[in-house]
Amino acid sequence: MIQKYKNEEKVLVAVDCIIFGFDQQDEELKILLIKRNFAPEKGKWSLMGGFLHADETLKDAATRILHSLTGLHNVYLEQLKAYSEIDRDPVERTISVTYYALINIEAHDVELIKKNSARWFKMSNCPKLIFDHNEMVNDAIERLRYRASTQPIGFELLPVKFTMRQLQKLYEEIMDEKLDKRNFTKKINSFNILEKLKEKNKKSSKKGSFLYKFNQQKYQQKIKNGFGFKI
């Protein structure tokens, strides 16, 4: 039998999730936060997190944590960074690895988030969070911006059918800047990954705007060939 690393110190490893959603009602980018009902910092807002178990990878843990809060499977997840300041958690030395998740805000389990005392916050109105969680959120937005400018990441956040305006609004929220609709449409179309449907969405205007759907096949093709995506 192979000898173990006997003299090394073990530490607690946590996983925290920065969960992004795009609220189609008010067209705003939001993050899902929980009100802690346990010590320390009980009653304060926090990212959803948990400890890494011995039988799972970090991504497994993030998936489990995400599922326990939203009821969702198959969520877009990307590892961000490990945080390791000695006293970041006042209870005990804990390092935390963050993942950010992109979910369709309409699809999550409303009961579950109630049970977890969770709530969606506008990105632009993020409350003070426990520990180093605000730093984590800031790092996540930065990464989200980078990803969104490199890949058509936004699709994870929208329903299956969406309008060009919704897609543009989403990008504007992520990038935190206004975009020109003619240039935006042109650019998106040039990637040739959308399918224009015959249906219109009439909620947002009298004229109504055409719905689009994401062409998975063309998209996967592009991913393989490295995209030239750049917003």
Added chain:
Amino acid sequence: MIQKYKNEEKVLVAVDCIIFGFDQQDEELKILLIKRNFAPEKGKWSLMGGFLHADETLKDAATRILHSLTGLHNVYLEQLKAYSEIDRDPVERTISVTYYALINIEAHDVELIKKNSARWFKMSNCPKLIFDHNEMVNDAIERLRYRASTQPIGFELLPVKFTMRQLQKLYEEIMDEKLDKRNFTKKINSFNILEKLKEKNKKSSKKGSFLYKFNQQKYQQKIKNGFGFKI
């Protein structure tokens, strides 16, 4: 006293360093690897690593590990990613966080690397490494490419005085493609972060090429203002 997280499982956390250097003799990008003189996989090539101690951050650990191998202080270090496959280390469950380091290959302590049975390998000729270390190296190169195309990172790898040709060769090694020297010079000069010296380096040609030096002040300024660096 605050209660501890009693029922949670702790794990071993390692830090592994991908150490890049630019060899000015043969103008090649290299990485520093060690031959393990301990089990498991004794005698195999590996990244330099170690376990995280209770009283240090991940970056502290990376700094300590790097110093123990190279004798260098104040090295450029950037966290890459956490690796957490259950059996990645066959001895015991260990998650590893990688850092990549950029060092001036001329400045390291030759005795120390001998003592650690370490050796510089051409990037293009990286041997098979233990565990998931090859994957770590590949991820590190990818990140290095991104950084180098975004910031003038190459300076960390060169001596204080260097020629435009050396800088270009370095970028060619990192990007793994030939660059046009007129365009390269033009681009670098446009950033206005170099200081052209009166001296020439005559080693590489009869005419000799002018030496440059990095203008720290202008550079810091640029960093603050977000650079427009793009190679």
Added chain:
DNA sequence: TCAAAAGTGTTCACCGTACACCCATGG
């Protein structure tokens, strides 16, 4: 009929890229 959002092309400036010749020097 009017208000409100959707849809659609063109022009211009700038940047990245391609490309070739002369210069200085040591041997």
Added chain:
DNA sequence: CCATGGGTGTACGGTGAACACTTTTGA
């Protein structure tokens, strides 16, 4: 004097950015 690498400028095409009017339809 010649071989070797160093240094320099221009022309072209493509892409990003700015910009305004017409269409549809519910109220």
